[in-house]
Amino acid sequence: MTLNRNDFTPGSPLHKELAELAGEENVLTAPEDLIPYGFDGTAAMKQKAICVVLPTSSKAVAGVVAFAASRNIPVVTRGSGTGLSGGSIPVEGGIVLCLVNLNQIIEVDPANLTMLCECGVITKAIDDAAAPHGLFYPPDPGSMKISTIGGNVANNSGGLRGLKYGVTRDYVMGLEVVLPNGEVAWLGSKCVKDVAGYSLKDLFVGSEGTLGIITKVLLKLVPRPKARRTLLASFDSMSAAAGTVSAIIENKIIPCTLEFLDKKTCACVEDYAQVGLPTEAEAVVLMETDGHPAVVEEEAEAMAEIAKEKGAISVEQATDEAHATRLATARRSAFSALARIRPTTILEDVTVPRSRLVEIVEYVEEVAKKHNLDIATFGHFGDGNVHPTILTDETDHEEMERVEMALSDIFDKTIELEGTITGEHGVGLAKKPFLPRQFSDASYPLLRQVKSAIDPAGLLNPGKIFELDGESE
Amino acid sequence: MAENKLTTLKYMADLDYSVVQQCMHCGMCLPSCPTYLETKRERNSPRGRIALMRSIADGDLEVTKEFGDEMYYCLGCLACTTACPAGVNYPKLFEYARAEVEHQDVLFQPERRFWRWLTLRQLFASQAKLRVVGKLLWLYQASGLCRLVRASGILKILPKNLRELEPTTPTVRSKFSDDLIEENESGGSTRYKVGMLTGCVQDLVFSDVNRDTVDVLLENGCEVVTPRSQGCCGSLHAHNGDLEQAKVQARHLIDTFDLDSLDAVITNAAGCGSHLKHFGGILADDEEYSEKAKKWDRLAKDISEWLVEIGFRKPDGQPEEEETITYHEACHLCHGQGISKQPREVLCSIPGLKLVELENATHCCGSAGVYNITQPEQAGKLQVEKVESIQRTGADRVATANPGCHLQIQNGIGAEKPVSHPVSLLAAAYRREKAK
Numbered sequence: 010m011t012l013n014r015n016d017f018t019p020g021s022p023l024h025k026e027l028a029e030l031a032g033e034e035n036v037l038t039a040p041e042d043l044i045p046y047g048f049d050g051t052a053a054m055k056q057k058a059i060c061v062v063l064p065t066s067s068k069a070v071a072g073v074v075a076f077a078a079s080r081n082i083p084v085v086t087r088g089s090g091t092g093l094s095g096g097s098i099p100v101e102g103g104i105v106l107c108l109v110n111l112n113q114i115i116e117v118d119p120a121n122l123t124m125l126c127e128c129g130v131i132t133k134a135i136d137d138a139a140a141p142h143g144l145f146y147p148p149d150p151g152s153m154k155i156s157t158i159g160g161n162v163a164n165n166s167g168g169l170r171g172l173k174y175g176v177t178r179d180y181v182m183g184l185e186v187v188l189p190n191g192e193v194a195w196l197g198s199k200c201v202k203d204v205a206g207y208s209l210k211d212l213f214v215g216s217e218g219t220l221g222i223i224t225k226v227l228l229k230l231v232p233r234p235k236a237r238r239t240l241l242a243s244f245d246s247m248s249a250a251a252g253t254v255s256a257i258i259e260n261k262i263i264p265c266t267l268e269f270l271d272k273k274t275c276a277c278v279e280d281y282a283q284v285g286l287p288t289e290a291e292a293v294v295l296m297e298t299d300g301h302p303a304v305v306e307e308e309a310e311a312m313a314e315i316a317k318e319k320g321a322i323s324v325e326q327a328t329d330e331a332h333a334t335r336l337a338t339a340r341r342s343a344f345s346a347l348a349r350i351r352p353t354t355i356l357e358d359v360t361v362p363r364s365r366l367v368e369i370v371e372y373v374e375e376v377a378k379k380h381n382l383d384i385a386t387f388g389h390f391g392d393g394n395v396h397p398t399i400l401t402d403e404t405d406h407e408e409m410e411r412v413e414m415a416l417s418d419i420f421d422k423t424i425e426l427e428g429t430i431t432g433e434h435g436v437g438l439a440k441k442p443f444l445p446r447q448f449s450d451a452s453y454p455l456l457r458q459v460k461s462a463i464d465p466a467g468l469l470n471p472g473k474i475f476e477l478d479g480e481s482e
Numbered sequence: 483m484a485e486n487k488l489t490t491l492k493y494m495a496d497l498d499y500s501v502v503q504q505c506m507h508c509g510m511c512l513p514s515c516p517t518y519l520e521t522k523r524e525r526n527s528p529r530g531r532i533a534l535m536r537s538i539a540d541g542d543l544e545v546t547k548e549f550g551d552e553m554y555y556c557l558g559c560l561a562c563t564t565a566c567p568a569g570v571n572y573p574k575l576f577e578y579a580r581a582e583v584e585h586q587d588v589l590f591q592p593e594r595r596f597w598r599w600l601t602l603r604q605l606f607a608s609q610a611k612l613r614v615v616g617k618l619l620w621l622y623q624a625s626g627l628c629r630l631v632r633a634s635g636i637l638k639i640l641p642k643n644l645r646e647l648e649p650t651t652p653t654v655r656s657k658f659s660d661d662l663i664e665e666n667e668s669g670g671s672t673r674y675k676v677g678m679l680t681g682c683v684q685d686l687v688f689s690d691v692n693r694d695t696v697d698v699l700l701e702n703g704c705e706v707v708t709p710r711s712q713g714c715c716g717s718l719h720a721h722n723g724d725l726e727q728a729k730v731q732a733r734h735l736i737d738t739f740d741l742d743s744l745d746a747v748i749t750n751a752a753g754c755g756s757h758l759k760h761f762g763g764i765l766a767d768d769e770e771y772s773e774k775a776k777k778w779d780r781l782a783k784d785i786s787e788w789l790v791e792i793g794f795r796k797p798d799g800q801p802e803e804e805e806t807i808t809y810h811e812a813c814h815l816c817h818g819q820g821i822s823k824q825p826r827e828v829l830c831s832i833p834g835l836k837l838v839e840l841e842n843a844t845h846c847c848g849s850a851g852v853y854n855i856t857q858p859e860q861a862g863k864l865q866v867e868k869v870e871s872i873q874r875t876g877a878d879r880v881a882t883a884n885p886g887c888h889l890q891i892q893n894g895i896g897a898e899k900p901v902s903h904p905v906s907l908l909a910a911a912y913r914r915e916k917a918k
Contacts, residue, residue, distance in 0.1 A: 041548040042523070044537050045530030050508045063522070090524065091509040109522045131513075155512045281567045345508045345567035352503040354568075404503075 011102035012082060014038065017060040023080075027062060030072035035110075037061040046087070046105050050152070051095040051439055052355050053403040058085070058099035065110045067127075067185060067193065067224040074222060075191025077104055083468050086218040088129060088157030092164060093344075093356055094437030096217045096473055103471075108159055111224060114138050121199050123182060124228045128159025135228065145233040147174035147265075150433070151341040159223045165215035167433030169337065172391030173265040173299075174231075176433065178214045183227030186213055189220075189464040197227060212459070217435050218470040220463045234299035237265070238309035239333035242316040242324045243290035247271070250292035251367040253319040254390045257296070258363075260315065262308050266297035267391035268340050271370075274387040274398075277346040282339035284332075290322055294390060295340050297333070343387045344398065351383060351400035355412060359423040360432030363393040372422045373397040379418070380411040394432035420446060436474045444475060493581040493725065494539055497574070502539055504570045505532040514565035516846050516864055517555055525552055528562035528572060535579050550583040555860070557853050558721055559846035560756075560817035573756075573818070574763070577720050584723035601852075602724050606682055607731070609713035613658060616686040620654040652687040652889050659685045662693040663708045673703035674792065677739045677747040677781075679758075682714040683885045684751050691885075694909035695750045695785050701912050702794050709738045715749075717757030720764065721851050729768070732761045736774050746788055747781045750905055752884035753851060755784045756818030784815065785905050786824035786883065794831070797911035799918055801834040808840040808877035809904075810868065810891060812884035816844050825883055828904045832911045841871045849890035861890075869894040881907065 017024050017038050027036045037043065038060045047055040059082075064070045077084045083103035090097055090107075099105050111127035114134070118124070119142045124135060132153040136146040149168035150156055156166070162184065167176045183197030196210040197203065213221055244250040247269075254267050270278065270286070270293045279286045287293055294316075298308040313324045327333035348354040361369045370386055373395070377384040388395040397419060401412050420430050420443045430436075430443050445453055456475055460467070467477040511528040512518050518527035525534065531552060537543035556576060563572050583589060605612045622628050659680035676699060680692050699706050716731030735758070739747060749755045759782045761775040768775070783791070809826060816822045822844075829837050848854055848864030872880055872895060880901045882888055892901045 037523075039548055040543060041534060041546065041552060042525050044543065045524035045527070045533045048507050048533070050506075052506060089509055089512060090507075152509060155509050278567075281569065342510070342567035345506060345510055346569075348504065348506045348508075348568035352500055354506050402503075 012059055012080075013102065014043075014057075014059050024060075026076060027060070027073065030076060031062050031064045031069045035063045035065065037063070046090070046107065047099060049087070049090040049092040049095065049097045051093055051098070051437070052353050054095045054098050054438060056099045056101060058105040059102055061105045061107055063107045063110050067111065067187070070106065070108065070111070070222055070224055071187045071191050071193050073104070073106060074187050074189065078190050078466065078468060081466065081468065083471050084222075085470050086159075086163070086222050088160035089131075089152070089155045091152040091156045092160065092437065093358070093434040094164075094431065094439040096164065096435050096437035096470070097160070098438060100471055106222065108222075108224070109157060111159075115225070117142055117144070117230075118199070119144065122230045123199050124230055125225065126158060126228070127225055128162075128223050129157050132156045132158055132161055139230050140233060142230075143233050144230040146180065146228060146230055148177045148180060151344060153341075158226050158228070162214055162223050162226055163216060163218050164435040165433070167389070167392070167394060169268055169340065169389065170265045171389055171394065171433075172267060173263045178211070180229045181210060181214050181226065182229050184210045184213055184223055185225035186221035186223055189466065189469050193224075194221070199227065215435070217437060217473055219460060219473055220469065222469070234265075234305075236302035236305040237297055237299035237333065238305050239327035239336055240296045240309060240312055240316070240324060241286070241327070241336060242294045242296065242313075242321040243287040244292045244294070244321055245290060247292045247370050248367050249320045250294050251370075251390065253294065253316045253321065254366075255364070256315045256319055257312055258391075260311060262298070262311060264296050264298045264308070264312065264391065266295060266337070267389065268295040268387070269293065269390045270295075270340065270343060270387040271385055273350075273385035274343050274347060277349050277385070278339050278343050280349060281342060281346040282335070284335045284339045286339065287323060295336060297337070340387075344396065347385050347398050347400060351402055353401045353403040355399040355401060355416075356434075357397050357399075357416065357419065358388075358394060358432045358434045359397070359419060359428055359430055360392070360394040361423060361426045361428030363391070365426040365428065366390060366393050366395065369395055369423060369426060369428070373419060376415045376418050380415040382408075382411055382415055384415070392432070393428070417443070438473060441474060441476075490586075491538070491545070491582060492585045493578045494535065497539070497578045499539060501571050501574060502532060502536045504568055505529055505536075506568050507533065508568070510567055511562035511565045514561040516557060516559065516561070517860065520860065520863065526555060528566075528570075531556060531579075532570070532572075532575060535575055538582075545582055545586040545588055547588045550586075550589040553579050553583050554589070554856060557813075557846050557848075557850040557860075559813040559850055561813065561844065561846065564817045564844070573760075577723075577725065580721070580723035581725045582723075598722075598724075602719055602722060602727055606714040606718050607727060609682060609685065609711045612682055612686065612713075616654050616658065619651065620656060623651075623653055624656065652683070654686050655689045657689055659689045659692045659708070660710050662689050663696050663706075665710060666705070666707055667696060667700060668705035669700040671703060672705040674745040675705045675707065675743060676788070677744045678706050678708040679715070679735075679747060679749040679751075679754065680708060680712050681749070681751050681754055681885070682718075684754075685712075688885050688888070688903070691750055691903045691906055694903070694906040695748065697909045697912065698785070698789070698794075698905050699748065702789065702792060704792075707739070707744070712738055715754045715758045716764075717754050718851060720757055725764070729764055732758075732764050732775065733768070733771055736761065736771060736778050741774065741777050741781060744781055746783045747778070748783055748785050748788055750785045750883065750903060752784065752812035752815035752818065753886055755782065756814035758782050759819065784819060784821055784824070784883070786828050787819070787821050789908075790824040790827055794828070794908075796831040797833060797908065797915050799833055799911075799915045801911075801914060804834045804836065805879055806836045806838050806875075806877045807879045807881055807907075808838045808872060808875040809843060810840060810847060810872070810880060810882040810887060811844045812882055812887045813844070813846050813850070815883055825881070825904045828908055829881055832907055835907065838875045838877045840875055842867075847887050847890045847894075849884075849886035851886060854890060865890055865894040872899070
């Protein structure tokens with residue numbers, strides 16, 4: 010039987026039990042408390058939880074999960090709620106477990122180049138804590154100033170530095186996980202080489218809260234690059250921009266950042282951040298190289314040279330570190346800045362092999378014309394991760410139908426180009442209907458088999474990524 | 483807006499739904515919000531509060547006491563407005579939501595109603611009344627009676643919150659603005675004619691800053707018109723849910739100045755400036771005033787903004803001793819008006835003054851209008867953080883451009899570190915120049 014909010018009113022037996030496990034002040038049931046936990050960073054999706062619990066220790070997390078398991082209550086885990094696929098949206102009759110208070114950095118180990126921290130630590134705080142040791146935590150998702158590392162691991166988040174440094178998974182050495190029955194497991198170690206058993210930690214990276222609840226993370230750190238140079242090049246066509254990117258990589262230069270913004274995105278970002286982005290060009294590419302000062306110098310010059318050869322209208326270098334940071338920060342705000350145009354902003358993150366990038370960008374333009382929609386595109390040139398962003402209005406049902414059709418077309422094209430429907434945001438709810446198109450062989454039932462092996466009762470974030478019950482699809 | 487709610491909602495029914503819808507709940511505002519950082523609870527965050535407003539607009543939530551409390555827990559510091567890439571008009575949402583809370587009277591308490599009536603509808607509705615109270619306060623403070631009262635222990639009969647507030651009461655000046663500033667002043671060749679806003683609190687507590695502002699304007703070729711008994715601009719009313727009285731105050735202020743003859747209307751208080759640049763919106767439905775209000779908005783300028791715009795003259799001459807200074811950005815200057823560089827430019831122009839940057843300079847000091855009175859606990863925490871970061875700079879002096887911040891920081895840091903308005907320091911530098 011599904012429980013409802015009345016079963017959790019203060020003073021009820023269930024409320025008392027939760028309060029004992031997590032502390033009374035950490036159990037929220039008032040509508041004014043629940044409504045703001047009904048959504049994450051994803052457009053047009055909401056659901057109210059029956060209660061929100063904010064535990065302050067791994068032990069309390071395990072206690073709440075065991076409590077939920079014994080009563081068959083679904084649990085949705087959440088960090089700062091900046092996800093972009095609806096992964097942390099509550100499920101009906103479920104508890105929301107918000108882990109922002111597990112926010113301690115437990116250890117920085119410069120000898121082994123690792124950091125151990127709780128899941129609620131803010132992504133940027135990790136890199137800030139690594140910096141004084143001369144160390145670096147490269148993954149930098151757009152929301153890094155507020156996203157939590159637990160959420161990053163659960164979604165295997167990417168960022169602007171994917172091409173050179175990889176994604177969150179590449180930095181996870183170990184995890185503490187609360188299993189669906191409330192037991193706690195430690196997976197992985199500080200050892201670079203570790204082949205004991207299945208690589209279970211990797212199963213949990215990107216599992217979107219459906220297999221276990223990540224409470225601690227052991228991260229790999231790398232030496233902090235001593236120098237970086239940032240360039241901004243503008244082009245009169247997307248293909249000229251893409252040609253530059255290909256030429257840079259063919260010249261054996263792997264910049265840490267190769268971001269592009271189309272004209273519409275540039276205009277919105279500039280309106281917000283006022284950092285001097287060219288707003289007339291059809292495509293702007295933000296390039297950054299980091300590493301040894303001499304190499305960085307040489308690479309920056311080579312990149313500027315290549316861009317000019319390939320027809321860049323202008324190539325500018327960031328004047329100093331602060332300017333470079335402002336440019337990168339401006340780029341990170343692209344998604345939200347696009348909300349200036351229309352009430353609803355639907356962001357996608359289809360990804361194709363780098364060589365097919367121009368094809369997908371051009372296809373998105375075609376789709377926009379075909380369905381008469383306003384679509385802006387920006388993204389990561391270096392790793393083929395594109396963010397077509399549909400600017401629409403969720404209250405206009407007729408337009409939303411066209412949005413659905415456009416999304417469907419874009420996903421089909423992506424799969425045709427041997428790409429993936431999501432590069433860094435996860436499947437969650439938003440991309441769930443499209444996953445079977447990509448997992449068209451025995452891989453799709455395999456997902457369900459893994460889920461039922463670890464969470465047979467289907468209590469952790471049920472209905473995300475795929476339906477638990479194949480019949481209801 | 484949902485149909486069924488239109489009958490009961492007043493202000494939030496008037497609000498265009500697209501303003502609420504503009505929030506895409508991406509979460510970029512969270513790290514900027516002092517109350518979210520304190521509690522880590524979504525309802526105490528900008529996007530959480532907007533979600534509650536949207537639920538009310540959708541008819542999913544009533545205007546409850548909890549909602550009212552939440553709207554008054556918000557500082558209204560507008561740090562979220564700077565952080566928001568989507569350009570959500572939070573100031574408007576915040577003002578309309580508070581007005582709705584008052585309209586629905588969900589926070590009703592006899593004592594609260596009395597204080598609101600006394601302050602918003604009496605004292606801050608009439609500068610004459612405020613000045614009478616100001617004079618009485620000055621007598622109480624200057625006569626030494628306040629020391630006697632404190633020593634007698636009689637204050638113990640006051641309610642706890644008033645008792646705690648008494649020692650932080652600002653020191654009232656013996657002379658108010660009209661005693662210090664002539665109605666019309668000019669000196670030498672004039673390039674511009676400007677109106678001078680004397681404010682309400684500023685008039686009583688910082689009339690010297692008003693005088694300094696006029697001196698600096700005169701020094702820069704401005705003829706200055708300072709109408710008598712101007713009164714509050716209505717910022718206090720608008721931020722505290724009394725939009726009707728805010729309109730009255732706005733109309734009164736517009737009538738006080740002959741706008742057609744002026745190049746600018748100058749304020750030196752950030753909290754006022756942030757409000758009075760939006761009279762056009764407040765009086766949009768007022769047939770008689772809407773056009774005048776738009777003109778007013780174009781003329782309204784913060785003093786540092788105006789100085790930089792007209793290319794103010796940099797003072798000469800070194801003082802005997804060099805001084806280091808740090809600058810706290812008033813929320814309603816940096817977040818409310820986007821004025822950040824100009825006050826620094828004023829400070830850096832002053833010989834012998836070295837600016838040391840303040841960590842988290844744009845973080846709210848907890849003053850936030852009357853927040854330090856209504857929410858003393860949260861305000862106190864922010865005050866401590868602010869004072870600690872000021873201490874870390876090691877600066878000799880603090881500059882800030884808003885009376886609320888000025889008092890909050892001075893109360894927190896004590897007498898050993900002076901707090902000044904940038905324009906006062908500039909005025910002092912001009913005077914020093916002349917003395918030589």
